[in-house]
Amino acid sequence: MADFKEISPNAPLAEKALNWVDNRFPLSKLYKEHLSEYYAPKNFNFLYFFGVLSMLVLVIQILTGIFLTMHYKPDAALAFASVEYIMRDVPWGWLIRYMHSTGASAFFVVVYMHMFRGLIYGSYRKPRELVWLFGCAIFLALMGEAFMGYLLPWGQMSYWGAQVIVNLFSAIPFIGPDLALLIRGDYVVGDATLNRFFAFHVIAVPLVLLGLVVAHIIALHEVGSNNPDGIEIKAHKDANGKPLDGIPFHPYYTVHDIMGVMGFLLVFTAIIFFAPEFGGYFLEYNNFIPADPLKTPLHIAPVWYFTPYYSMLRAITNEMMYALIVCVIAAAYLGATRAAISSILKAAIIGGALLLMGLMLAIDAKFWGVVVMGGSVIILFFLPWLDHCEVKSIRFKPTWHTYLYAVFVINFFVLGYLGIKPPSQINERISQVGTLFYFGFFLLMPWWSRLGETKPVPDRVNFVAH
Amino acid sequence: MKKIILSLLISVFTSWSAFAATDTIPWDKAPNKINDLGALQHGAKLFVNYCLNCHAASYMRFNRLTDIGLTEQQIKDNLLFTTDKVGETMKVSMDPKQAKDWFGGNPPDLTVIARSRSGHGGTGADYLYTYLRTYYRDESKATGWNNLAFPNVAMPHVLWELQGERKPLYDTVQSHGHEVHAFKGWQQVTPGKLSPAEYDEAVADLVNYMQWMSEPSQNTRVIIGVWVLMFLLVFMFIAWRLNAAFWKEIR
Numbered sequence: 065m066a067d068f069k070e071i072s073p074n075a076p077l078a079e080k081a082l083n084w085v086d087n088r089f090p091l092s093k094l095y096k097e098h099l100s101e102y103y104a105p106k107n108f109n110f111l112y113f114f115g116v117l118s119m120l121v122l123v124i125q126i127l128t129g130i131f132l133t134m135h136y137k138p139d140a141a142l143a144f145a146s147v148e149y150i151m152r153d154v155p156w157g158w159l160i161r162y163m164h165s166t167g168a169s170a171f172f173v174v175v176y177m178h179m180f181r182g183l184i185y186g187s188y189r190k191p192r193e194l195v196w197l198f199g200c201a202i203f204l205a206l207m208g209e210a211f212m213g214y215l216l217p218w219g220q221m222s223y224w225g226a227q228v229i230v231n232l233f234s235a236i237p238f239i240g241p242d243l244a245l246l247i248r249g250d251y252v253v254g255d256a257t258l259n260r261f262f263a264f265h266v267i268a269v270p271l272v273l274l275g276l277v278v279a280h281i282i283a284l285h286e287v288g289s290n291n292p293d294g295i296e297i298k299a300h301k302d303a304n305g306k307p308l309d310g311i312p313f314h315p316y317y318t319v320h321d322i323m324g325v326m327g328f329l330l331v332f333t334a335i336i337f338f339a340p341e342f343g344g345y346f347l348e349y350n351n352f353i354p355a356d357p358l359k360t361p362l363h364i365a366p367v368w369y370f371t372p373y374y375s376m377l378r379a380i381t382n383e384m385m386y387a388l389i390v391c392v393i394a395a396a397y398l399g400a401t402r403a404a405i406s407s408i409l410k411a412a413i414i415g416g417a418l419l420l421m422g423l424m425l426a427i428d429a430k431f432w433g434v435v436v437m438g439g440s441v442i443i444l445f446f447l448p449w450l451d452h453c454e455v456k457s458i459r460f461k462p463t464w465h466t467y468l469y470a471v472f473v474i475n476f477f478v479l480g481y482l483g484i485k486p487p488s489q490i491n492e493r494i495s496q497v498g499t500l501f502y503f504g505f506f507l508l509m510p511w512w513s514r515l516g517e518t519k520p521v522p523d524r525v526n527f528v529a530h
Numbered sequence: 531m532k533k534i535i536l537s538l539l540i541s542v543f544t545s546w547s548a549f550a551a552t553d554t555i556p557w558d559k560a561p562n563k564i565n566d567l568g569a570l571q572h573g574a575k576l577f578v579n580y581c582l583n584c585h586a587a588s589y590m591r592f593n594r595l596t597d598i599g600l601t602e603q604q605i606k607d608n609l610l611f612t613t614d615k616v617g618e619t620m621k622v623s624m625d626p627k628q629a630k631d632w633f634g635g636n637p638p639d640l641t642v643i644a645r646s647r648s649g650h651g652g653t654g655a656d657y658l659y660t661y662l663r664t665y666y667r668d669e670s671k672a673t674g675w676n677n678l679a680f681p682n683v684a685m686p687h688v689l690w691e692l693q694g695e696r697k698p699l700y701d702t703v704q705s706h707g708h709e710v711h712a713f714k715g716w717q718q719v720t721p722g723k724l725s726p727a728e729y730d731e732a733v734a735d736l737v738n739y740m741q742w743m744s745e746p747s748q749n750t751r752v753i754i755g756v757w758v759l760m761f762l763l764v765f766m767f768i769a770w771r772l773n774a775a776f777w778k779e780i781r
Contacts, residue, residue, distance in 0.1 A: 106780055145588070145589060148589035148641065148642065149589070151745070151747070152589060152590070152591070152594065152746060152747070153591070158745070158747045158751065159751075159754075162751075311780055315776055316776055316777065316780065319769070319772050319773045319776045319777075320773050320776075320777070322769045322772070322773070323766070323769040323770055323772075323773045325769075326762060326765055326766040326769050327766065329762055330759065330762050330763070330766065333755065333758050333759060333762065334755070334759060336755070337751050337752060337754060337755020337756075337758060337759075338752060338755055340751075341645070341648075344648060344649065349645065349646055349647070349648045349649050349654070350646055351646075352642040352643075352645040352646035352744075353638075353646045354639075527780075529777075529778075529780060529781050
């Protein structure tokens with residue numbers, strides 16, 4: 065605890081007021097620690113805009129959400145009409161609504177870019193594991209937030225999208241049907257579902273989200289930011305203990321981020337004002353038809369940001385289960401013959417694999433599809449312990465690693481594209497290969513990330529003065 | 531995506547008509563008159579006279595028509611049939627039960643129909659423009675009418691007096707070893723009150739009105755958008771120079 069600080073009674077009023085506060089609340093301390101004396105590496109590139117942009121979109125969503133809540137009616141009989149009321153009769157309601165609907169998609173764009181940045185520069189590596197874990201938890205909460213928010217306009221796609229996803233839970237053995245019933249609060253998606261999703265969307269999940277964002281930033285500021293070179297700037301400090309390659313966040317990165325925010329807002333507002341539906345991707349056309357529990361659409365596709373995972377869900381067919389069983393056998397064989405572990409552990413591996421195979425044969429492929437879809441997000445949490453490369457940043461990893469990351473990104477886009485297409489034989493095959501690649505990329509990372517010759521890592525960051 | 535939307539639309543459309551859709555024709559491009567107040571007013575008149583008897587537009591207020599240049603007095607004198615309050619929404623007086631008996635279901639609300647029908651091969655306006663111009667006589671149907679853009683449609687040809695009766699002409703062509711009928715053009719059977727060109731014009735006005743009604747703020751939105759982008763460009767320039775001024779000391 066800091067000592068009580070007295071200052072001269074002749075000091076300016078502002079200084080006295082600040083001193084009064086500082087003796088009671090760490091205002092100056094927080095300002096210094098998180099802004100004026102938070103040293104960030106000076107070699108950030110444009111990918112480092114997406115952290116602050118995620119925060120900006122979060123603020124936009126919360127503020128617009130508050131105003132939408134004032135006019136929206138969480139009632140199956142009134143919800144659709146209340147959205148049209150906002151679009152027509154509420155002054156500037158259309159703007160608030162488009163900001164919120166475009167903001168949802170923008171949130172995923174900036175968060176995906178933010179995660180991609182972390183992936184290629186090794187921002188999840190020691191000592192930033194918790195930063196990454198909090199971030200993954202934010203992503204998970206964001207997915208829940210988006211999914212539940214999408215039900216609220218109560219259009220056909222809202223309704224049937226929720227129906228399909230909630231039904232997935234009923235594929236879980238034993239507890240599934242009861243769990244689905246608990247989520248819906250009814251035997252079909254209905255008024256009860258809308259009310260609870262509204263409660264989760266406007267208060268429960270946003271609270272969790274805000275808490276996680278604070279934890280994410282506190283953890284980040286504790287360990288310091290990574291940079292495109294993946295070098296610890298704290299390794300080289302000046303006489304005052306300041307990192308030589310670090311610059312104070314404020315003013316350098318605040319003015320820098322204003323520029324990034326302007327660039328983002330140019331694109332964001334262009335979409336809001338000139339293409340708010342964004343070709344049916346941000347606001348789906350048949351969501352302008354009120355929800356009707358009696359008319360099932362032929363094809364139900366989730367919004368674009370969920371489609372890669374939806375593709376992986378659909379890829380798990382009965383046929384695919386055999387491919388997965390072969391993978392389990394191969395993994396157990398390698399574990400039992402190659403790994404340098406005790407024979408008890410080896411026996412456990414074989415026993416575990418046999419049990420897993422038994423379950424894979426006994427339980428419906430639909431359930432494993434759900435497991436794969438969930439696993440595709442959960443696996444991100446393990447990234448800090450999967451990457452065993454000597455260097456953090458892709459800049460100094462073996463060149464073929466770069467190609468592997470490129471294939472991973474392309475594969476993610478292909479899965480996303482297939483997720484919006486109606487199912488077909490060839491698409492199913494491609495998404496199955498894509499699913500195997502997605503999981504192979506992560507699960508085999510402890511092996512492949514060690515291979516190849518890394519490039520020499522410089523002592524100090526690469527920086528060209530502007 | 532487009533295929534999904536199309537199949538969704540077809541399923542939603544046909545689920546209240548008694549038959550499943552077979553195949554449809556490509557959509558014509560609707561003329562864009564979204565800034566033509568005269569056309570929008572003419573479209574509003576057609577809409578109120580021909581559509582609003584069975585279809586509601588229950589999120590659309592009559593007095594919003596002031597946005598397309600009508601005065602409240604003009605609206606009251608010419609367009610209010612189902613209500614006497616200009617602040618009311620465009621409700622319909624038809625009994626839903628009777629509607630079900632007559633058409634096999636309730637005619638959909640048309641407020642945002644133009645937005646919901648976008649997708650396959652064009653905008654919702656394109657679809658409506660094609661649909662309202664491709665009715666033909668088909669005595670095998672309960673209403674006596676059928677439609678090329680919406681096969682087995684439940685709605686009769688409400689605008690037939692204006693268009694007259696027409697018959698589609700087909701060519702028989704070979705496709706994959708089968709003989710199939712390919713749509714070739716129209717033959718006018720009985721004349722309508724309007725010439726074909728005048729009819730297309732009237733439907734274009736009606737469709738543009740429906741497009742406008744689906745989002746009455748759309749023209750304001752675009753105008754504001756231009757100003758917002760100009761402001762942001764100026765601000766971006768300032769932010770760029772500010773950033774450069776601070777960063778020039780970083781070596």
